[in-house]
Structures are given as C-alpha cells and as structure tokens.
Amino acid sequence: MYPFSYTKVSDERAALAAGLRGGRYIAGGTTLIDLMRETVERPGALVDINALPLHDVGVTSRGLRIGALVRMADLAAHPQVRADYPVISQALELSASAQLRNMASIGGNLMQRTRCTYFRDVTAACNKRSPGSGCAALHGQNRAHAILGTGDACVATHPSDLAVALTALDAVVHLHGQDGERTVPVSEFFLLPGATPDREHDLRPGELITEIEVPAGPHTRRSGYLKVRDRQSYEFALTSAAVALRVDGGTIGDARVAVGGVGTVPWRLPEVERALIGSSPSPGTWTAAAARAADGARPLEHNAFKIELLKRTVARQLRTVGELG
Ligand code: SF4
Numbered sequence: 001m002y003p004f005s006y007t008k009v010s011d012e013r014a015a016l017a018a019g020l021r022g023g024r025y026i027a028g029g030t031t032l033i034d035l036m037r038e039t040v041e042r043p044g045a046l047v048d049i050n051a052l053p054l055h056d057v058g059v060t061s062r063g064l065r066i067g068a069l070v071r072m073a074d075l076a077a078h079p080q081v082r083a084d085y086p087v088i089s090q091a092l093e094l095s096a097s098a099q100l101r102n103m104a105s106i107g108g109n110l111m112q113r114t115r116c117t118y119f120r121d122v123t124a125a126c127n128k129r130s131p132g133s134g135c136a137a138l139h140g141q142n143r144a145h146a147i148l149g150t151g152d153a154c155v156a157t158h159p160s161d162l163a164v165a166l167t168a169l170d171a172v173v174h175l176h177g178q179d180g181e182r183t184v185p186v187s188e189f190f191l192l193p194g195a196t197p198d199r200e201h202d203l204r205p206g207e208l209i210t211e212i213e214v215p216a217g218p219h220t221r222r223s224g225y226l227k228v229r230d231r232q233s234y235e236f237a238l239t240s241a242a243v244a245l246r247v248d249g250g251t252i253g254d255a256r257v258a259v260g261g262v263g264t265v266p267w268r269l270p271e272v273e274r275a276l277i278g279s280s281p282s283p284g285t286w287t288a289a290a291a292r293a294a295d296g297a298r299p300l301e302h303n304a305f306k307i308e309l310l311k312r313t314v315a316r317q318l319r320t321v322g323e324l325g
Contacts, residue, residue, distance in 0.1 A: 001036055008048040012176060012208070015049050019206035020178060023047035027069055027105035030096075031112040039122055040113075040129055054107075054210055059084065064214040068107030072162070073098070075106060085214060087223035087242050091165040094227040097234045107209040110163055110173070110189070111201065114156035115236050116145065127153045128197040143302040144238065147310075149264035150298055154197030157261055158190060159236055164260035165225055167268055168242040171214045177207035186212075190265035197264075219244040219254045222324050226317040228261070228309060237261030239310045241317040245276070252276045252285070257318075259293065262310050271295055272314060281322040290315035 007023065009015045019025060024043040026032055027050055035041035054067040059080040066075060075081060076092035095101065095109075118124040118136040125134035137145055137155055145155045163186065171186045189202050214220070223244035229235040239261045246254035255276035257269045275289035293314040294307040 002039065002042045004036070004043055005045045006048065007045065008051065010051045012052055012210075015047060015052060015208060016176065016178060016206055018045070018047040019208060021045070021206075025049050025107075025208060027108045028071070028100075028103040029108075030100050030104040031108065035113060035120070038120055040120055049208070057081065061216060063216040064088075066106050066212040066214070068209045068211060069105050071102060072096070072104045072106065072109060073101040076101065083221070084216075085169070085220050085223065087165045087168065087220075087225045087244055088162065088214070090225040091161040091227075091240075091242060094225065094240075095161045106162070106212060109160055110186075110209065110212075112159055113200075115159050116156035117141070119156060128156060128193070128200075131196070131198045138300070141302065142300040144236070145300055145303055146264045147262050147294070147297040147299050147303060147306050148267050149192050150300075151193055151195075153195055154193035154264065155300060156193075156197070156264060157236075158263060158265050160266070161225065161227060161237065161240060161260060163190065164240055164258050164266045165223075165242040166212065166214065167266040168223070168244055168256040168258035169214050169220060170256070171212055173209060174211040174213060175203070175207045176210050177204050179204075181210075183213075186266070187268060193264050217246070217254070219246040219256060222246065222321055223256075224317060224321045224324070226313055226320065228313050239306060239313040241314045243314075243317045243321040245281075245318075245321050247281060247322070250280055252279050252281060252322075255289075257293075257314065259310060259314065262294075262297070262306055269293055269314070276318070283319065286315045286318040286322060290318060 023045040026046045054069040056067045058065040076089045082089045124136040146157045166186045227240040242258045244256040255273040271292040279285045
C-alpha cells in the first residue's frame with residue numbers, strides 16, 4: 001500500500017474543499033481499501049465523510065429518498081422499502097456478504113469498480129486502470145465479461161446489483177459540488193467505456209453523491225430482482241434482471257426492465273418493455289418479450305452462453321413479477 005493522508009470531515013463544505021484538492025471520499029471503504037492494498041488505486045488523500053448528515057431514508061407519496069451514507073443492510077431491511085420497492089431490497093440482499101452490507105454505503109455501492117480480474121492484477125494490460133495499455137480480457141479469460149455496451153477498449157461488466165434496480169426505476173442521483181447541486185438520471189450517471197474506460201461516472205472534480213431519489217409509481221410495488229451466479233453466496237452476477245410491472249385489468253400498462261452481469265453499464269431493455277406494454281400477462285408474453293433481451297449483444301470467446309442465459313433470466317423474472325398479486 002502506498003502512503004496516504006486521512007482526514008475526517010464534519011461538514012459538507014470541508015468535504016467539498018478536500019475533494020477539490022484531489023482527496024478521495026471514503027465511507028464504508030469496502031471497495032477502495034481492497035484496491036489500495038492491491039495498489040490498483042493509489043490516492044494520496046482519503047476524506048472520511050461518515051459524519052455528514054446523509055444517513056436518512058425518506059418514503060413519501062412522491063417517492064423514495066436515500067441518503068448516500070445509508071448502509072446497504074439498513075436500506076434492504078427498511079420496512080417501507082421492502083413493501084413498496086421490493087426490487088431494491090432484493091437487489092441489495094443478493095449483493096456481497098452480510099458483513100459487507102453492514103459496512104458499505106449506498107453512494108459507495110454506485111462508485112464500486114469492476115470485478116474484472118485483469119483490472120485487479122497490476123501486471124496485466126488494462127485500459128481502465130492504465131489508459132492506453134490495452135485490454136487483457138479481449139483475448140484472455142472473458143467468461144464473466146460483458147456482451148452489451150462493449151468496445152475494443154474495455155469489455156468489463158458493471159458490478160452493482162443495486163444500480164440495475166435503480167436503472168429500472170428511473171432513479172436520479174443528487175450531486176453536490178463547487179457549482180452547487182445538480183441531478184443526473186442513474187441511466188446517464190454510468191458512462192459507456194468508449195475510448196475512455198477509465199472514466200466510469202458522470203462526476204465532476206470534487207463532486208459528492210448526496211442522495212438517490214426514486215420516483216413513486218404503481219409499478220414499484222410489483223417488482224423484483226433475480227440474480228444468476230456461479231454460487232449462491234457472495235458472488236457477482238452472470239446475469240440478473242430487475243423487473244417492475246403495472247397491470248391494469250388484465251393488461252400490462254407499464255413495464256420497466258433492466259439487466260446486470262451483461263453490460264458495461266446497467267442495461268435497460270426498451271425493446272422488451274415495448275413488447276410487454278399492452279399485452280396480457282401470460283407465459284407466451286414473457287417468453288416473446290424476453291426473446292429481445294440480448295438484442296445487439298456481441299459475445300466474446302468464452303461468454304456466448306450469456307445470450308441464452310439472459311433471455312431465460314428475463315423470462316423467469318417477468319413471470320415471477322407478473323404472477324405477483
Ligand atoms: Fe481492463 Fe476493461 Fe480490459 Fe478488464 S475488460 S482488462 S477492466 S480494459
């Protein structure tokens with residue numbers, strides 16, 4: 001580990017000033033400390049923001065507001081989140097381990113880095129860690145890598161389950177920075193790798209995530225998350241699906257579908273949603289809509305299996321959510 005300074009701040013002004021000077025914000029530290037130990041990340045200054053007043057969860061008729069420092073376990077267990085936004089609770093409970101969920105913050109969850117093994121091996125070529133060095137995964141072991149949103153520069157999957165659920169629900173990220181507050185839809189907060197895979201978030205220098213806002217709607221109650229992985233404990237997704245439906249009198253009035261484990265960012269499926277809206281809930285509807293789930297996929301040498309697995313994951317979760325009362 002490289003030397004670094006550590007500062008604990010108690011107000012936002014001090015945090016933003018330290019962030020502007022290049023300090024890295026730290027809350028639970030469950031990703032950043034790992035990466036520092038492996039020398040993948042080498043920040044010169046850490047800014048501990050745990051004392052900032054960003055620990056509240058608010059549920060109103062307008063929606064859900066989640067402070068950036070709320071712990072994953074606390075949000076997952078929140079009674080109103082479990083009842084009104086089950087896709088969020090389920091995505092969180094299928095993430096990481098119980099110990100990590102007790103420590104990790106919601107803001108940090110959105111900022112976590114990819115699990116690509118080459119990214120975490122400082123001897124390997126990796127454009128995300130070392131721009132311009134190449135991508136060892138393109139012709140290496142790429143079974144777990146992305147099939148959507150990829151390019152020649154990077155094919156790493158986005159790792160957050162929560163982000164997939166938030167993408168399906170059209171959540172918005174609130175940011176504070178030197179120019180004041182701004183909001184960014186979650187669907188735009190994560191950046192496609194393009195030619196700059198080292199740049200993963202729409203964040204300006206020193207900006208701080210303060211809150212996540214999830215709009216209310218009749219679809220949020222009828223929602224759920226399915227994660228398919230190599231083992232049922234502490235593993236990242238091979239495929240996953242966040243689904244929210246509104247069914248009016250036997251017709252699907254609204255559908256939100258996003259998937260994980262397959263995209264370089266959380267991946268919304270508008271073609272699947274269009275195929276659902278206006279149809280009647282039925283096994284045929286689920287299968288026909290899910291057939292569009294992998295449109296545009298570009299498999300690598302070892303991960304073509306994800307195409308069929310993704311379609312089945314989406315079909316199964318559509319059926320599960322569609323059969324909810
Ligand atoms: Fe690095 Fe992305 Fe290639 Fe993995 S897939 S080695 S993160 S550039």
